[in-house]
Amino acid sequence: MTRNTANVSFYCRESKKNKDGMAPIEMSLVINGKRCYVQLPRKEVPMQFKRDLSSKKNSDLKDYLASVRTRLNEIETALLRDGQALTAECLKEYFKTGGFILYTVGDLFSDYMKILAKRVGRDITPKTYRKYEIARDKFFKILPPSEPVSAISKAVILDYQASMNTYLDYVTTNGYCQRVKTIVQFGIDNGKIKVNPFMGIRLRKGEKSVQFLTEEEVEKIRTTDFHNESLNRVRDLFVFQAASGLSYTDMAKLVPTDYQRAPNGQYYIHDKRNKTGVFYTAVILDEGVEILKKYNFKLPILGNHKLNVYLKTIRDICGIDKPIFSHVARHTYATRCLNRGIRLEVVAKLLGHSTTRITQHYAKLLKGNILSEVQEAFIK
Secondary structure (H helix, E strand, O other), X not given: OOOOOEEEEEEOOHHHOOOOOOEEEEEEEEEOOEEEXXXXXXXXXXXXXXXXXXXXXXXXXXXXXXXXXXXXHHHHHHHHHOOOOOOXXXXXXHHHHOOOOOOEHHHHHHHHHHHHHHHEOOOEOHHHHHHHHHHHHHHHHHOOOOOEHHHOOHHHHHHHHHXXXXXXXXXXXXXXXXXXHHHHHXXXXXXXXXXXXOOOOOOOOOOOOOOOOOHHHHHXXXXXXXXXXXXHHHHHHHHHHHOOOOOHHHHHOOOHHHEEEOOOOOEEEEEEOOOOXXXXXXXXXXXXXXXXXXXXXXXXXXXXXXXXXXXXXXXXXXXXXXXXXXXXXXXXXXXXXXXXXXXXXXXXXXXXXXXXXXXXXXXXXXXXXXXXHHHHHHOO
């Protein structure tokens, strides 16, 4: 490894005097055999400058130049710590701005997020972008954005992972870690990070536990009068989702003309998913049709966040010991269909999944179904 060395000397040239007889002080740097000049933000009378330097007495000028040398050493230390070379360009930048600008953790995330923002609506969704924002904000709680990128160490990554594991499931935690890893790799590819802090850290893929309600639990919610207009509207929206399998975003954009009716009287929706653009054909179960007729096919949509807040209240009132949020209704619809014997390929089309592999993790058989199937197979 080549050692960076800098020889320093100072000049105040007669040829650069202004009308007041003052000239800027120049610092001459010889860096690894290459010379460059940096103009300092201080002016002196050239003759006085020479006399002060040659004098054995201390002076304000000598103190100033000593502080410049000290700061130069600090900059060199910072560059070496970050694995960067000491160059004339770095030093010029420091003296031009009044301070050496380190590439920080905040700079790294900002640079990547600016690029990511341009992709929203093209090859990524706003929801995906938001996940990167959350990963960033959680990371800043472990390592402040003002720290240099060299501070992103293996210990920091492990701390980030362990901290989230205290309140998030394994799959969600690893999702955030994967996004930070992508940003770190961006820094490595652009020469901002010299050592990969993810080296030796395995982010194993796991299957996220699918939350769903039983038909009895859905019926408990459907038949409960909460004596509150807002809660009753949220109840109806949840029941409709559990009877159609629609995600919140797909439900929220529905208009009366989206509902179609088959010759047998069955209502259904044929459209593209907002998230993926994949076509789906959602067959609406009877309790969902009742909700549609109640609101004249104009569902009383409210914000997803508020919807989930109200669902927690509904869960508590109904005494259901499971987490309930909007997407649980979609999981419930899929699980109900599979438990009633509808083929995986058909459920994939109902949900708008591009492959049955995505649908597979909904295939959770209830204990009653398992017992009955074994009984039918072996007990005569």
